[in-house]
Amino acid sequence: MVIPNVGTLECSPVLPQETVILLPDTIENRIGYVAIQFQESLDSVQLLGFAPAVDEVNPPAQLAVSELQPIESLLEQITRLxxxxxxxxxxxxxxxxxxxxxxxxxxSEIVAKFELLYRTGDEFEWRYAGGEILAGDTRAVGATRETIQQDDSELQDLAEMLLEKLVEIWGDVA
Structure with missing residues (x-):
């Protein structure tokens, strides 16, 4: 499900008696997952909960239903984004x-990655990891090591400033 101007929310089906949600192979650019459990007769569903986006680099293959957050957390997540x-x-x-x-x-893609970093990373990782997020595919072909190091330092500075702003903004929302 696409939430306009925010991102994609994955709706994951859960059959009766299942205790895990299998994540799809493609999880990039997801803002989170909503678990929907089908009843035995398959004529109705129940919203089980929400899980925010997971690490795209080392994604889990599944999420435990017991680890889901209440659906209200989804509304908070969307508001932050x-x-x-x-x-x-x-x-x-x-x-x-x-x-x-x-x-x-x-x-929306960058904000979702920074929100994941904010939520799951340690503060001492924010500068470096945020710089990596901003770097993405922006490195020039044929750039020298010195140019890359200078660019990385500038992107880390920018990422740090952005995270400071986001922490302030999200603190007002929470």
């Missing part, structure tokens, strides 16, 4: 710099 995307569309100097680095990549 919406306010972050709205921030990145402003004239704030950090937002302008991020947009220039992204080179027309969808803001």
């Amino acid at each position: 919406e306010v972050a995307i709205a921030f990145l569309q402003t004239d704030d100097s950090v937002a302008v710099q991020v947009r220039s680095v992204l080179d027309n990549k969808p803001l």
